[in-house]
Amino acid sequence: MDTVTPPVNHGTQSYSEASRALLSKYRPPKSAASSANLKRVIEKHLEKTKISLDKFLDFGPNSELYLCTQNSTGKQLVLKVLVKGTVEQVGGTVMKRPLDYDKLNPEGSVAGIAWVHEFTSMDSTAYSIVTEYCPKGSVAKLLESNGALQENDARGIFSSALAGLAHMHKNKVAHRNLKLENVLLDGHNRAVLTDFNYSLIVENSASLEAVHATSVPYLAPEVFSNVPYDPIIADVWSLGICMYIALNDCLPFGPAGKPLVGSESFYTFKKTVEAALSAAAKKFLKLMLQSDVNKRATSFTLQRDAWFYQ
Template identity: 25%
Template sequence: MAPNPTSATSTVSSSTSAVLQHIQSHRDVPVEQLFTRLDIVGKGAYGAVYKGIHNATGTVLALKVINLDTAEDDIIEIQREVALLSQLRDSDRHNCIGYHGCYFYQTELWIAMDFASGGSIRTLLKPGKIDEKYTQLIVRETLIGLNYLHRQEIIHRDIKSANILLTNSHRVLLCDFGIAAPLQSTNHKRSTFIGTPYWMAPEVIADGRLYDTKADIWSLGITLYEMLNGNPPYSDLTPAKVILKIPRSQPAKLEGNQFSNGVKEFLAACLIDEPNDRPTAEDLMKHKWIKSISKAPLTPLKELTNRYTRWVNSG
């Protein structure tokens, strides 16, 4: 059965890369001729992500391969992710993973995206905690991505270190839009309980309570805590217990002189219990902790990948 590109390929990223130009002009080429699927680099709820090669240019890409022989509810979620990726076709300029198109192959859907060779921040945490000077840069770049999403009235709903990637050119990219969702047009809020419990805002956990983009701000704060401490708060508890713990507890704080007052204040702003009092992504981009490194280059982030390589090689 010859695979055919879906209509989503007509709404690919506006990037001028040779990959996109080739894909646009070869829409009828079978997917296995366009790409070579290599090693698996990650697994998700609906499939796996592979390292791949765009055969015409030799460019390395990420290929998310989803088995369509699954429940109807799952298919709806997959359709939503593809639609959202298509909507975010300019996102590669705003620190969200670049989307190159999707293709059917037998019972699979292949989604071609940018490949971040540096891996996720969660992977880069394996050797140990990340110093504040690096988290500052990562958070700054993550805010650019969040601000872009929120201006499109989209909630990511699963911000955590595992969904923040680092490229070989030290770019920071948001990924995994599998549970991202547009705000409801009637009241610009959502009420669905979804996300990863440890990073989840209190209003998301609360039964039936509406929430909006401020939920991502809370998750960003927990991600910052995670980077600085190695794990999110309550990581020693089961997810079921965390769901009970978060709404009943005071927000996490950074303790100790190893953390600057700036990062402590930034975290406290992200973790304000009342979402209406929480700053927006745009507000946080103006926070003094971020403004102090507003023009700093991203090249220092190379040390994180170097550290990880040393850790792997040490056995």
């Protein structure tokens, strides 16, 4: 018999508040000396790449983001720095995988996917990934400023996010780090997926993963079982969590909750959202948040869903 998770008490904690609490839990403290050393590493690396550092933007559990300018073109870019030691402290691994970024998004020609300018090892202590800059920021920042999205706004954003994800999956690439912080907005409020440092090519069953990649609240139920899983179908779950959070401005399973394998009725909406949300939107979300991987929709079938044509 399936076990059903009790209804979540959503309380008053917004997504941004929950994220900050989780970030403080998982991000190791950094000393002033290590900060100064990282700054020197970044400056030395940028001298060689002919990119100027403009300002600090944000940080995550194992990375820091900076706004930069390409000297030859004046184009603004984002530099993400991953500190190898910090990643190891939180139990993760980062490596330069054989991912063909030019094929995935040649010169930024594919809608919904950030153009990757460069992925390289800065030195023995850090990696860097340079991508296009989206001045409107992430959907996570949008929620922090404006609260939960209306259904029509969510439809436009997730239509373009799904288009980007389907393109990755068509090329047998799993994102593996889908979260609202990695869903950016372009000048027309279209979603742009970014942060591919955990992405990998999934050729066959031998490519199945048994390693956690994205943040805990976005992990699919099968990932918690610590056995090989299909990262492409796990991406669909993560996108479903993104959509749930965007509509509710809270986590679906409480501050650090995890879905139960085999459970079908494990998430609830805020009452105001439940009343306003269309049946088509609820059905669409359910297709993504199926704990049974054999029942979970693919990114390709989701693109044809009736919700996008209302």
